[in-house]
Amino acid sequence: MEFIEYYNRLRQIVEDELATLVTQERPRTLYEPIRYILSGGGKRVRPILSMMACEAVGGNPLHALHAGIAVEVLHNFTLVHDDIMDTAHMRRNRPTVHKKWNENAAILAGDCMMPIAYQILLKTPSLSHLPELITAFNTGVIDVCEGQAYDLEFEQERDVMLNDYLLMIEKKTAKMLELAVVAGALIGNAQQEHIDALRRYALAVGTGFQIQDDLLDATANEAEFGKRIGGDIIEGKKTFLILHATQKATKPDDKALLQKFYDEQGLLPDDVPLMIDLFHRLDIINTTQCEVERSMHHAHEALQALPDNAGRKMLAHFAEMLVQRTS
């Protein structure tokens, strides 16, 4: 089967099941925001990863459907709360929950999604690995909270090191992908060696994905990217490119531009081309591209520890899909 056909089939299964899972009506100020965020689409990466991982270790992918949806619900809970903290107004081309309702509704909706997620997890056909599953879920949520706390701390700090940044994106982005594959693998009764391989795969894919995201801000085709190039530079985000440039810059002009970026917490739109030019001159674009490729290499290498089957093939395609995106 073609990967894209396989992916879309699983995605439809996820959408159909997800639509049946939260049907309560009252209190309206609680359940309307929850249904709103859960119906907002997205690629449903996490449940599909759970199912592929389950298949890769020899399990029935559908047995991992509810665990995967539970991870998706947790992911959406973190989005609702992150959007409050980041005062984001739009998400997936729609107003964020706290803009459409209010902050209190967004706090409560997020809070309630966590027990809803754990309850969905309990729909898994066999609960023989329940303690490990619950531990993986707990660890995943704790990691995401730690990642978000570091992200907020780094906004206030001048001296963020590249390693701090990599730890932060690992916790904030990669750990939920790790949870998705570990849950799928546990449900597929995987051997420890296969669980460990899937863990390495997910961490590599998640890190590569996030660094690619940083890269696209400086290199994407604006029409395909769907947002203005250099948004991160304007917002003052300490991305992989910025932190790398900070370590590498030696010329006074370059150091002054970076200093301006830090002092003014971002650059004016007119100055964006200067920073992108700096990225090219210091070979940051190229190094970042190599870092993404290195992550992908790690991901494919990790998959070698798994049996050669359809699930493993799909996981390989999936890694490619995530980094070949242009938006």
Add this chain to the structure above:
Amino acid sequence: MEFIEYYNRLRQIVEDELATLVTQERPRTLYEPIRYILSGGGKRVRPILSMMACEAVGGNPLHALHAGIAVEVLHNFTLVHDDIMDTAHMRRNRPTVHKKWNENAAILAGDCMMPIAYQILLKTPSLSHLPELITAFNTGVIDVCEGQAYDLEFEQERDVMLNDYLLMIEKKTAKMLELAVVAGALIGNAQQEHIDALRRYALAVGTGFQIQDDLLDATANEAEFGKRIGGDIIEGKKTFLILHATQKATKPDDKALLQKFYDEQGLLPDDVPLMIDLFHRLDIINTTQCEVERSMHHAHEALQALPDNAGRKMLAHFAEMLVQRTS
């Protein structure tokens, strides 16, 4: 053993264990607020209830220690988020988390406490009832979120019925006590009949406690109460007394005073004695006292279904302690 001695002994065990459970240092903006709220004292009602319930069904109370502490951590998570939503500045004589740090830190600390609670639950010596325990925890958190959502909705509504109010306090207050006893009972391998009895007990105690809380605002001795009488009346809170008075008032003057309370979302301090006088004249104080006693009667009646042992005796004392408080 004297009840108070028994209670304090269990409380010390809870404090000692709780102090060992969250020891991570970084990120500081995440773990400092969590340790702050968890070290804030309080009566530790929920873990003690879990242990007493476990003992009442014939189990070892210490086996319910971690489940009870997990409920306590969840309870504290709801306090941190409720304080943001209610813009409360003080809690247990200290600044609230969002005042001492900021709103983002308070959102994240609360978020992280939920998986921490579930992880503490997993320290329970036997996990043979884990699916039921997790379901009870999920239901408890969902109920508290629903209760808080109703509470916020009722602030905006003119026509809140006494039954709506009773449903709200059941969800917001009583359901966490229910969770505490059900968890203890499950860990003590209780029969279904005993679990159901403890459930009825907790719901009665929780409802009685909350109505008593409303009553104290109008009747307590200010010195013992530790806060000004009539605070709820000034803040415009739709308490059991207010809602009952609204149903009962017929005289134009009384209706006008209640109308003023609703229109201006509370009364000025000088008008508080008028409302308290109205409560007395319409027999609201007396009816409310009877309602608290009726709840206590239900609680004691529920305990009759349990074997007559030390745990049951302590649960009976506990119910008395909660409503005999003057603050």
